[in-house]
Amino acid sequence: MSGPGRQGGADAPEGASARRRTRSGGPATIYDVADLAGVNPSTVSRALGKPGRVSAKTEARIRAAAAELDFRMNPMARALPTGRTNTLGLVVADITNPMVFGVVRGAEQAASQAGFTLVIAESQESGEAEATAIERILPGVDGMVLATTRLSSERIAQLAGQKPVVLINRAVDGVPSVLPDVDTGVRDLVAHLDELGHRTVAFLAGPTASWMSERRWAALLDAAEQRGIAIVEIGPNAPTIDGGREAYRRLRASHATAAIAYNDLMAIGVMQEAAAHGVDVPGELSVAGFDDIFGSELIVPALTTVRAQLVLAGERAVGQLLAMVGANGHDLPDDLLATTLVVRGSTGPAASA
Amino acid sequence: MSGPGRQGGADAPEGASARRRTRSGGPATIYDVADLAGVNPSTVSRALGKPGRVSAKTEARIRAAAAELDFRMNPMARALPTGRTNTLGLVVADITNPMVFGVVRGAEQAASQAGFTLVIAESQESGEAEATAIERILPGVDGMVLATTRLSSERIAQLAGQKPVVLINRAVDGVPSVLPDVDTGVRDLVAHLDELGHRTVAFLAGPTASWMSERRWAALLDAAEQRGIAIVEIGPNAPTIDGGREAYRRLRASHATAAIAYNDLMAIGVMQEAAAHGVDVPGELSVAGFDDIFGSELIVPALTTVRAQLVLAGERAVGQLLAMVGANGHDLPDDLLATTLVVRGSTGPAASA
DNA sequence: CTGAAAGCGCTTACAG
DNA sequence: CTGAAAGCGCTTACAG
Known part of the structure; x- marks a missing residue:
């Protein structure tokens, strides 16, 4: 009309x-x-x-x-005779975790730039759900990137035998992966805490199945030992704000003057719980995390964290995948992704014991 | 070995x-x-x-x-004779905007629950890029949901003529959409500011092509007029933290005692800029946003905002889509999604003029 | 450089 | 209830 x-x-x-x-x-x-x-x-x-x-x-x-x-x-019709779908899969543990945003964005950009479509699946932090999601997605993709997967190494190796697979934040023999340089960031973080006078720190671990949690713990152990700092591991915990809150009591019971959380989400949970208990951060407790997600800078005090290059990780992972499916001539750097200690307000001088 | x-x-x-x-x-x-x-x-x-x-x-x-x-x-082989791919597309403006996380999660869950795969594409806030992304994705999906699309109504109607399309946060004649009840939330927000004594408020608009920005502005205009509150629109602005920061100067020039930003990201930008200028929020300036994204609660003071049900929106949109492609018998409520004013620390009594 | 044919892995009338 | 055949929209040797 x-x-x-x-x-x-x-x-x-x-x-x-x-x-x-x-x-x-x-x-x-x-x-x-x-x-x-x-x-x-x-x-x-x-x-x-x-x-x-x-x-x-x-x-x-x-x-x-x-x-x-x-x-x-018609992409389906084209896929039949060639066996190539021009589609890549990305499976993430929890799409709601800000840590994955960067990965998704990097992956999406690299894929679409190469004319590939990105299919995304969420495992919801469960190996069961992840296996199902992968099963559903597998036949329709040329390859997949598994970000922070909770699958067993055996299962991963088996998958990698069927289709090209690239891992993010996980290492499995014979399967290409994009990994951060954990040691450097951790060393800097521990040095930072050492200089602030912390003599005993606690690591709030992530989920049992998290390879990266173990990796970070191992690096912390090394760094702490070298400096003669006492360190304890508390966990496993859910890699979420609530997981951090729930770990708070055990953290305090440990009498650690500084807490290093498996990721920023947990660190934020610890800070919230500290605030709820009237405990000053960093006056009475220093808190640090990993990743530097959106929000880490917003919270007060702003969170000290070991930054990871998430967008780059996503880009590199699909870059690798594209090379593996023969869709890309790029030269692929396979060095570890640099990691940066970002010092903000949540860490300070150790509370006098 | x-x-x-x-x-x-x-x-x-x-x-x-x-x-x-x-x-x-x-x-x-x-x-x-x-x-x-x-x-x-x-x-x-x-x-x-x-x-x-x-x-x-x-x-x-x-x-x-x-x-x-x-x-x-083999899903490709199955798709050929049937014409059905069991895949749904989701295109979002900016995958990095926390507002989309909820939508993606809701959509992914609803899709995978129905045995459908979700393909995701990012338009990067550009109509160009969005058109390209849709073009690429279209042939391989049974239908698509367009979240906060920047496309013209004509283009959307045309797309909807080719394949089932469901819109989120956008209304186009004859195309189903999932929309929030903007008026209620806005009315509550304006009442809240009125009670705090604000007589002149500013709305920091989003991008020109944002239907939802206009919608919110229209609702604000109504509500402000009814209460005899002066209101001005400032913009357009990028719907990001930087967009908020950049609008700060014009906001202050308006002498408004309260700023309502198109979304939480912009509101956070305004707060950061206020802090940088030594302006107290809410003492000297009240700030409010829309959506209630992750981070709005973390910033200090915490952000007053009109919460949207993002996960539900994603779920409903794919629910609709599934019904349209005949994959689902669910009864589909088509009422507006309730909206809630969440009062936190960023709004307070009007600064004396 | 271009045509004609076979085949990719399914589905779906059509018979029986 | 089940078989045999044709067809979905492409690609790719194979000829010419």
Whole structure:
């Protein structure tokens, strides 16, 4: 009634007029394009598939016909004979964890830039759910990146035997992975606490199945030993704000003057619980985390943390994957991702014992 | 060397022994299953496709064979004859905006619960990029949800003509959408500010193409007029922390005693800039936002905001979509999603003029 | 450079 | 209830 549209007459959108010339009335296929261009369907396939395998003028005619018909290659049909779907899978533990945002963004960008589609699945921190999600996604992808997976090494190796797999924050023999340089960041963090006079610190571990939690713990153990600092591990805990809150009591019972949480979410939980108990951070308790997620800078005091390059991790992981599926000639650096200690307000001089 | 595995002998994993019985050496197909079960491939298809169309004993035999061969239906092959991919698309403006996390999670859960795969694409706040992303994703999905799209209504209507489309935070004639009850939340927020004595407030708008920014502004205009409160719109602005920071100067120039930002991210930016200028929130300036994202509660003072039900929005959107593609019998409520004013520390009595 | 044919792994009328 | 056949929209040797 009001405004243009609805008419569908002379100036109808391309889509509408294009549809008329179609065999089935549905979207155009290479047969429709072939008809319009006056060539064999196989020639259309070649012209649109890889460039330069068809004479320039034929290709031009075909492209014109394709444009006119608003032709779009059917990815399912293409996948059948080739076995390649042009789709990559990304499975993350908890899509709600700010830590994964960076990974997802990096992965999505790298994938779409290469003309690949990204399918995403969430494991919800459960090995069961993760296995199911992978099962569902596997047949439709050319490869997948597993970020902070909770799967067993055996299962991962088995998956990697079926399709290209790249790991983020997890190492398994024979499976490529993108890993941060944990040691450097941890060493800096422990040095920082040492300088502040902390003699006993606690590590609030993540979930049992978290490889990265163990990795961080191992690095902390080394660094603390070297400096003669007492260190204890408390956990396992859920890698969430609530997990941090729940660990608070045991943390205080340990009499540690500084807490290092498996990730920023847990560190934030500890700070909230401290505030609820009237315990000053960093006056009475220093708190540090890992990752530097959105929010770590907002909380007061702002959180001291070991920053990870999450977007880069996502990018590199799909870069690797693309190389493995033969879709990419990029040179792939396989060094560890640098890690940075970001000192903010949540760490301070050790409370006098 | 160390530990089990590598042998591939008698106790080899299912996958390995299964692969032997396969025609091509690759993954099993229905033909392999048919051979093993001694039936026609079409019977395998029926048995595994829809239940109860094959005799119980045949079905049992087929399932056993399928399990033995570790058979997984090839989704591409299935999609070709049926035209259905069992995949849904989700396109979001900025995957890095905490506001989308909830949507993604809700969508992913609803989709996977229905046995659907979720493909995700990011438009990066650009209509161009969004169009490209949609183009790339469209042929492979049964339908898509567009969250906070920047596309024109015409383009959206056209898309909706090709495949099922459900909108989140956007209304277009004839296209189903999941929308929050903006008016209620806004009314409560304005009442709250009125009670605190604010006589002039500013709205920091989002991007030009944001339907929701206009919607919120319209509701604010109504509510402010009714209460005789002066209101001005400042913008457009990027819907980010930086966007909020950049709007700060114009905000202060307006002499408004309270700022309502298009979203929480912008509100946080305003608060950061206020802090940088030594302006006390809420003593000298009240600030409020929309959505209640992760982080709004962490910042100090905590942010007063109009909470949206993001996870629910994601769930409902794919619920709708599933119904449209005929994959779901759920009854679909189409009421507006309730909105809640969450009063926290960032709003207080109006600074005396 | 281009055509004609076979095949990718399923589904679905059509018979029986 | 089950088989045999055709077809979904592409790609890719194989000829010419």
